[in-house]
Amino acid sequence: MMPGGLIAPGFRGKADCRMPAFLPAVLGIVMAKSTKTPTINDVARAAGVSKKTVSRVINRSALIKKDTREKIEAVIADLGYVPNPQARALALRRNFLLGLLHDNPNAQTVLNFQEGVLDAIKATEFALVVRPVDRHSPHMLEDIRHFLEQQRLYGVLILPPISENDDLAALCREMGCGYVRMGSAMLDDEEHVVASNDREVVENAVDYLVGSGHRRIGIIKGPDGFRSAFERAEGFMAAMKKHGLSIPPEAIGQGTYRFDSGLTAAGRLLDRPGRPTAIFCSNDEMAAGALHAARQRGIEVPGDLSIIGFDDSPIAAHIWPPMTTVGWPIREMGKAAALKLVAPADEAAQDSRFPARLVKRLSVAPPSSGRS
Amino acid sequence: MMPGGLIAPGFRGKADCRMPAFLPAVLGIVMAKSTKTPTINDVARAAGVSKKTVSRVINRSALIKKDTREKIEAVIADLGYVPNPQARALALRRNFLLGLLHDNPNAQTVLNFQEGVLDAIKATEFALVVRPVDRHSPHMLEDIRHFLEQQRLYGVLILPPISENDDLAALCREMGCGYVRMGSAMLDDEEHVVASNDREVVENAVDYLVGSGHRRIGIIKGPDGFRSAFERAEGFMAAMKKHGLSIPPEAIGQGTYRFDSGLTAAGRLLDRPGRPTAIFCSNDEMAAGALHAARQRGIEVPGDLSIIGFDDSPIAAHIWPPMTTVGWPIREMGKAAALKLVAPADEAAQDSRFPARLVKRLSVAPPSSGRS
């Protein structure tokens, strides 16, 4: 197999805009200016110094006299010179590209994270390249290896659920590629993680339900093998135990994080005698499914059943009733994650733990007295 | 102002892994191999040919003898050589980066589009860099100009609503940067657009409502200045006219594409005497708001009121009742848009029109006989 052979794309771009030779010289100059971006050589020539001196100015080297610096800066501004990132990347043997690896758990999460990353790199020369990956593909790791080899990224940011894949982290290490994983718990060293405190915040959510008077509380778990599902379930169990509440097996539903699974799992919980008065769902999609299941059975939410979701996705705010849920500070996590790679010394890059918090809306109420 | 001065990030990476001098030589060799990626020179030396010949093989040049090619390919595979994209970019004076400019209209749209783009470029050496932009920022154009100057992208893909900004397209042209705009209508030349047929498909949607027996049909329009809002409203008007139905001013609501605006605008429509039996909403978020407004008033959907949204966003499928809406083939559009840039000759890159289609779910029913 060829390693990344170029499927030569049709040539297009500046070279196309040829200019008839008979155009007036002045226009020629204008065209030349707009056609050819100035290089460091142009700056050096115009300023009457060597390339190296210009390079020093660009890189904010300390050993440049003030007037020299100012003169060169003026020329740079005048010419509109912008350093060529490819040339820099080649000379420095590292580029300024961050990668975002994700397996589309939730579109809003991915986008918020992207914005956080952009917050961090906006003022720098870094750019963010995205790479959706297919968790179910048998060649996922090979694909990613190929991607990393080919693009030679400065570092990658990995979103859940694939962030939980330790082989992937090992691959990054092996390839000398920086990485930061986002997750529901500390999956790795501080410098490689931005993590929420799912376990703890789910405990708070259960506390809140108990505080509202609920005793029979069910859970719809996320799929096995997902760390987030595990943490949330653990938090649920711990809280129930703390309050001395039992969790009969029929109050535990198993879901897949998909809407349909919430629908059916909640249906099972609700069709049993002594059904729960509240259900914690491990994500919002399943919570929306649970809401449907309740509605199909004529069970009022929140009158007869309280529901709490997780993710604070847009759907949580836009269904009826607006759903109480748990939200991660995703944008902040994205920013911190990017900073861990591009400015590890920055103060804001030190944070690794980002507490999620309960977003109280209308899907939780005290249990109806008749049933509780 | 300095043009993109490097905020020198802490140095990190391969150079860090120094190796104590006393390590056995064999280990040194192993380290050297894993530490330093092979270059075209290594391949050339190992194969006993010149760099240029290797380059020809990489680029699938026709004028290479078969045995030579095979010999070099073997060496490449053996060494695990992958061409350095930065060096190629420098030598070719163009890089292999596509940009995605978007103003987060809808997270799922952005992500689907990204996946479409990836479908197109997966097997190539192109990568996709994302750039969320702030439509409301007064320096939006300057920011984008800076971004383009700095990254020197091969081309950019522009998502609505900023795709409707002609100044932005002009900027791309001026900078010699390829671009493709996604929109609700043909905003530009074929080669620069992937467009839906909003007007037409909204006509179909109205046809569908009329076919179900509705006569008093309202609309909640999107914000002024959005081409999509305009097209959808035009399609609505045209269809109503076609069916000989009048559109009293009080059946026209003005929204902002946000949930809240749908809530209040629908409220106004529903609080009038002779309220509509069906409402077309220019996007799903507003449709969800309209649904709430109905529910707040005890109006059954779809029993007393039918609603059609637009976008086929996840929320449409996950609220109750599942909402009839209009969906763009976003992924296909993303793929075609990318191909227009990277392989303009490709057959799939010729398509510019992507018909949206009505997704029938449960929010439309014949009007209740009592009221109609």
Next chain:
DNA sequence: TTCCTTTTTGACACCGGTTTCCTTTTTCGT
């Protein structure tokens, strides 16, 4: 076999930056 094409291959400069190493200038202590 020899000569002339045609096909393959290689030497070398170049893309636009950075680094190394060295020279020139400035600063400063005495």
Next chain:
DNA sequence: ACGAAAAAGGAAACCGGTGTCAAAAAGGAA
């Protein structure tokens, strides 16, 4: 004012590819 040390600036090589153009090899006709 002088010499030494420090600061500033420059020449040339290099990063890893590609383009140009000429040389070498191969093939074919005489």
